[in-house]
Amino acid sequence: DGGITQSPKYLFRKEGQNVTLSCEQNLNHDAMYWYRQDPGQGLRLIYYSQIVNDFQKGDIAEGYSVSREKKESFPLTVTSAQKNPTAFYLCASSIAATLRVYEQYFGPGTRLTVT
């Protein structure tokens, strides 16, 4: 079955610790995205990547880092510099094309709680 997996589903960390959220897709999509969602809010783009070994900052990249070493994988690290990291994190992927954005498919999400 093709799809996007995110792990873990729930993650608990102490303040001051870095944490890495996993996102894997087997849809053969070139583009991958990370969003943050706070309770009752919409989605805010953290980082996105349209091709391996390249990525761009979204609207709220401060305190986060990513890598894109493989087409299938786009891990997100939440660093200790992120002031309010507790949130629901969603990964998405899509076909990539120049000057066009195609339908994005979402993973199940990781709910991160930092205390």
Place this chain on the structure above:
Amino acid sequence: ELKVEQNPLFLSMQEGKNYTIYCNYSTTSDRLYWYRQDPGKSLESLFVLLSNGAVKQEGRLMASLDTKARLSTLHITAAVHDLSATYFCAVDLSGSRLTFGEGTQLTVNP
């Protein structure tokens, strides 16, 4: 500024009634997507609208796109409780990423 605005943000309606959710966007685009999110869950794709005048229907939901007015509508016909969810529209405004609306939280009451 690239902006996508949905209204209403909160909608409480009775079963059996009709209603429309509106999605306005700030600059030219011919691609618009509607998603549904159930509480605590991820986003599920509902409709892909790829041209001016596009209309898609699935069950009690119908989505349309007017690119000249920069407006999409999501019409709900004879609402049922199972439609209770948050609905997001998303628009390709920059050619490299989607911009999402704030979401419309729909509650259908018996």
